[in-house]
Amino acid sequence: MSSELITLLSTTLTFFSIYVILSLSLNLEYGFTGIPNFGKVFFFSLGAYVTGTFVPRVMHFLFQIDEPICSATASTKRIVLGIQEPAALMMIFIMSLILSGIIGAVVGYILSYPSLKLRGDYLAISLLIVAELCRVFVRTEPSIVCGTNGIGGLPNPFIWIEDAITKEVSYSTLSATIAFLTYFFIQRIVNSPYGRVLKSIRDDELASQLLGKDVKKFKSEVLMFASSLSAIAGCLYAFFIGFVYPDDFIIVWTMYAWLMLLLGGVGNNRGVVLGSLVMVMIDRGLRRIPSFWLSLPFDISYLRGIIFMVLLLVIIMYRPRGIFPEKPLETPAKKVFETFIRNSLKFKKNNLINSSE
Amino acid sequence: MIRDQILHVSNLCAGYGKTVVLHDVSISLVRDSLTLIVGPNGSGKSTLAKAIFNLANVFAGEIIFKNINVTKMTAEEKTALGMQMIPQVSNVFENLTVKENLEISFFNTRKTDKNKKSFEDMLEYVFQIFPNLRNRENDKVKLLSGGERQMVALARALITKPELIIFDEPTAMLSPALSNFILNKIKEINHSGVAVMLIEQNVKAAIGIADYLYVLLSGKKVLEGPSEKFIKDFKILEDAFFGKVREV
Amino acid sequence: MAYGLTVTLSSIRIYNWAYAEYVTISAYITAVLSTRYLVNIWLCFPIAITSAVVMSILVDELVYKPLSARGSTIIQIMLASIATGLLIRYFIYIFASINNVVIIKAAYASRTIFTYNTLVITDLDVATILVTLSMMIIFHFILSKTLLGKQIRAMWDNFELARLSGVKVFRVRRFVCILVGIPAGIIGSLWSIYSTVTPTTGWILLLPAFAAVIVGGLVSIPGAVVGGYLLGLGENLIMAIAYRLFNISLAYKPLLMLLIMLLALFVRAEIIPIRFFTSSIHKSIFRRSGCK
Numbered sequence: 001m002s003s004e005l006i007t008l009l010s011t012t013l014t015f016f017s018i019y020v021i022l023s024l025s026l027n028l029e030y031g032f033t034g035i036p037n038f039g040k041v042f043f044f045s046l047g048a049y050v051t052g053t054f055v056p057r058v059m060h061f062l063f064q065i066d067e068p069i070c071s072a073t074a075s076t077k078r079i080v081l082g083i084q085e086p087a088a089l090m091m092i093f094i095m096s097l098i099l100s101g102i103i104g105a106v107v108g109y110i111l112s113y114p115s116l117k118l119r120g121d122y123l124a125i126s127l128l129i130v131a132e133l134c135r136v137f138v139r140t141e142p143s144i145v146c147g148t149n150g151i152g153g154l155p156n157p158f159i160w161i162e163d164a165i166t167k168e169v170s171y172s173t174l175s176a177t178i179a180f181l182t183y184f185f186i187q188r189i190v191n192s193p194y195g196r197v198l199k200s201i202r203d204d205e206l207a208s209q210l211l212g213k214d215v216k217k218f219k220s221e222v223l224m225f226a227s228s229l230s231a232i233a234g235c236l237y238a239f240f241i242g243f244v245y246p247d248d249f250i251i252v253w254t255m256y257a258w259l260m261l262l263l264g265g266v267g268n269n270r271g272v273v274l275g276s277l278v279m280v281m282i283d284r285g286l287r288r289i290p291s292f293w294l295s296l297p298f299d300i301s302y303l304r305g306i307i308f309m310v311l312l313l314v315i316i317m318y319r320p321r322g323i324f325p326e327k328p329l330e331t332p333a334k335k336v337f338e339t340f341i342r343n344s345l346k347f348k349k350n351n352l353i354n355s356s357e
Numbered sequence: 358m359i360r361d362q363i364l365h366v367s368n369l370c371a372g373y374g375k376t377v378v379l380h381d382v383s384i385s386l387v388r389d390s391l392t393l394i395v396g397p398n399g400s401g402k403s404t405l406a407k408a409i410f411n412l413a414n415v416f417a418g419e420i421i422f423k424n425i426n427v428t429k430m431t432a433e434e435k436t437a438l439g440m441q442m443i444p445q446v447s448n449v450f451e452n453l454t455v456k457e458n459l460e461i462s463f464f465n466t467r468k469t470d471k472n473k474k475s476f477e478d479m480l481e482y483v484f485q486i487f488p489n490l491r492n493r494e495n496d497k498v499k500l501l502s503g504g505e506r507q508m509v510a511l512a513r514a515l516i517t518k519p520e521l522i523i524f525d526e527p528t529a530m531l532s533p534a535l536s537n538f539i540l541n542k543i544k545e546i547n548h549s550g551v552a553v554m555l556i557e558q559n560v561k562a563a564i565g566i567a568d569y570l571y572v573l574l575s576g577k578k579v580l581e582g583p584s585e586k587f588i589k590d591f592k593i594l595e596d597a598f599f600g601k602v603r604e605v
Numbered sequence: 606m607a608y609g610l611t612v613t614l615s616s617i618r619i620y621n622w623a624y625a626e627y628v629t630i631s632a633y634i635t636a637v638l639s640t641r642y643l644v645n646i647w648l649c650f651p652i653a654i655t656s657a658v659v660m661s662i663l664v665d666e667l668v669y670k671p672l673s674a675r676g677s678t679i680i681q682i683m684l685a686s687i688a689t690g691l692l693i694r695y696f697i698y699i700f701a702s703i704n705n706v707v708i709i710k711a712a713y714a715s716r717t718i719f720t721y722n723t724l725v726i727t728d729l730d731v732a733t734i735l736v737t738l739s740m741m742i743i744f745h746f747i748l749s750k751t752l753l754g755k756q757i758r759a760m761w762d763n764f765e766l767a768r769l770s771g772v773k774v775f776r777v778r779r780f781v782c783i784l785v786g787i788p789a790g791i792i793g794s795l796w797s798i799y800s801t802v803t804p805t806t807g808w809i810l811l812l813p814a815f816a817a818v819i820v821g822g823l824v825s826i827p828g829a830v831v832g833g834y835l836l837g838l839g840e841n842l843i844m845a846i847a848y849r850l851f852n853i854s855l856a857y858k859p860l861l862m863l864l865i866m867l868l869a870l871f872v873r874a875e876i877i878p879i880r881f882f883t884s885s886i887h888k889s890i891f892r893r894s895g896c897k
Binding site for chain 1: 668671672675677678680681683684685687688689691692695696698699702703812860862863
Binding site: 374410412431432433436437441442444447448449450451452453457460461462464465513517 | 676755761763765766769772
């Protein structure tokens with residue numbers, strides 16, 4: 001295989017993993033618990049901001065870099081140091097992953113407190129506005145990630161590997177592992193008694209409250225967990241692209257997460273993974289096209305956005321529960337029940353035949 | 358078709374979304390009569406009323422009003438023909454005043470001459486029937502009591518001079534004294550020459566004022582007949598409610 | 606701005622995020638026409654307003670109507686409205702980058718008509734205030750006095766009953782679209798004279814409006830106006846004080862707005878019992894005519 005193809009594949013895999021984590025956490029919130037989170041990009045960007053603030057400062061502290069954090073020389077120095085000190089770099093990477101997770105969880109928990117008292121639509125609006133206002137704040141405030149210019153020089157944790165292909169592949173393998181773990185955990189949660197409580201909250205909040213479940217506690221726990229996951233995705237994204245730029249994190253990310261959710265199917269984890277795969281294929285594919293045969297007088301990303309939004313609108317209109325919606329679980333009890341129904345129907349039919357004779 | 362029928366519903370199948378609630382229901386209302394529709398909870402009474410106004414999905418069947426086939430018409434067009442319905446819940450515009458409630462209804466229905474003068478006349482007519490509303494004319498309906506709301510709802514329908522009014526459980530959530538008052542008003546309205554289709558759960562209270570009676574049970578018409586017959590033999594009705602249908 | 610928003614909000618029961626793009630479109634139209642084609646600025650206004658209205662009707666026909674006919678939930682409609690808004694915005698981006706007008710300002714030099722120390726009032730300021738005020742008064746008149754306004758309010762209140770009362774709901778809805786498009790057009794054109802237009806102009810303008818709507822309570826128009834003023838006033842006043850006293854950077858403005866909004870959310874969630882207070886304010890200020 002040519003090295004170019006491998007690079008393409010590993011980039012796709014990395015993005016795929018990030019998208020999967022993001023969409024699965026949204027599925028946990030909306031698909032299983034019924035929290036319409038329109039501030040997904042906020043929690044995602046939180047991870048990136050944490051990385052963008054934490055990594056350079058720690059590196060500057062550890063290696064005594066004198067230049068201001070935002071300067072270009074500092075960012076090249078950071079990259080060089082990353083190549084020289086692999087062990088420290090890995091430590092920093094792991095620490096910032098954990099830190100993003102924790103901060104995501106904390107912020108998610110704090111925000112869940114006022115917002116879960118709101119009705120679904122209010123919640124959606126307020127989370128959206130919170131996300132957007134925070135972006136505006138971060139881009140105007142230079143002390144966080146250097147304002148509008150963003151911060152660069154976040155070394156890829158495998159930057160010390162000399163072979164470029166191995167480097168790419170190891171990072172994508174790492175993110176894929178994290179994505180798989182996420183999938184595994186969410187699948188476990190959803191099919192546990194805890195998950196059944198979540199589904200009951202989604203279907204009828206009042207009823208599950210009357211069954212003695214603390215709905216608010218469950219909801220804020222879910223929001224906490226999902227936000228933590230999205231922050232981890234944000235951290236992975238920041239390390240992958242190597243810089244944090246506040247204007248990246250506009251509402252489009254939220255819409256992408258929803259698109260992946262709907263492409264797959266609300267409340268269907270496997271479907272959501274598939275949806276992310278479709279999405280990442282279109283995304284990466286469109287990025288590759290113009291170099292071969294399509295020359296446009298404008299940025300290809302606009303075309304991509306139009307395609308995605310049209311796709312989203314079409315899905316909302318014709319398949320509002322997603323393309324592969326949730327199916328009833330095949331539990332042993334359900335099988336027993338179905339056989340019972342089938343048998344009793346047979347019995348009735350026999351009886352009717354008998355009586356007519 | 359009988360000459361003096363005002364509304365004829367034949368073989369109606371209706372429901373919400375894809376769910377069928379009403380199965381093959383046929384009823385007909387005689388001009389100037391008061392027809393009572395009874396049935397236990399979930400028997401499809403409200404669905405029938407909504408389906409007649411095309412607010413529920415009609416899958417099959419025909420609705421004929423004054424020899425016009427109105428099955429496909431929208432609710433707005435139907436009100437213009439002189440049909441009115443008073444829904445069971447939220448039957449008033451809460452954030453509007455009493456007068457505005459009546460205005461909206463008056464100026465949007467029946468293409469007769471609409472001017473301030475005729476509105477004032479009708480307002481006077483309605484206030485004669487419900488004197489309580491006269492001094493609450495400019496109050497928001499939100500602030501009114503349950504009984505007064507029901508009066509506004511009735512007045513809203515009456516002010517359009519309809520030929521047919523469908524009442525969907527007008528006495529639900531009212532005290533016995535108030536329900537009697539409302540039922541008497543309905544009887545009065547009926548006597549003034551308006552055909553009434555009354556949907557009720559409280560059979561005993563309503564059967565006295567009714568001319569004809571239909572019983573719905575889980576979406577199907579199970580019994581019908583002149584109400585005197587049922588007053589004499591109330592047991593038939595009771596049995597019908599519990600699922601035992603006898604031939605009348 | 607907040608005005609047009611609440612009208613759509615409550616009449617179609619939609620959180621209309623695409624509204625921002627109507628504003629952007631009309632801003633671009635004014636700016637491009639006046640700079641590229643040298644159209645008189647006063648002629649640009651009606652063109653911009655018409656296009657905003659057309660856009661509003663188009664979006665309603667193509668997106669919202671099919672969705673509400675399907676019986677979509679409010680979350681789905683919201684999602685669709687954001688998607689529609691982004692879709693329009695991408696088209697604007699494409700248009701802008703092809704024609705090289707990503708940042709543009711309408712050709713109009715404002716005249717200073719009043720100066721006092723550092724306070725400078727231009728004719729534009731006066732025009733804006735006048736237009737906003739007259740828009741408010743006209744809307745209030747339409748909603749409270751005309752039959753159309755009463756029908757609109759009836760529709761907000763109870764859609765099904767409005768149909769049963771013979772309100773031709775789809776025609777009224779069309780009127781609402783027109784009514785809502787007009788302020789979008791005016792705001793967009795005014796903005797393009799005021800400041801530079803970018804494809805995200807509408808979105809940036811819309812955020813405070815939505816915050817104002819949340820602050821003022823989602824359905825009540827006086828509430829949104831009061832909310833808007835509170836937000837604007839509070840923001841500017843507090844920031845000015847903070848800047849003078851503690852030398853806090855003006856960059857914290859969005860943060861402050863965020864705080865105000867979160868506070869309002871707490872209130873709306875009825876954690877702080879302020880309901881009584883607001884309702885009495887409404888009554889005394891806006892409903893005086895209705896009280897005997």
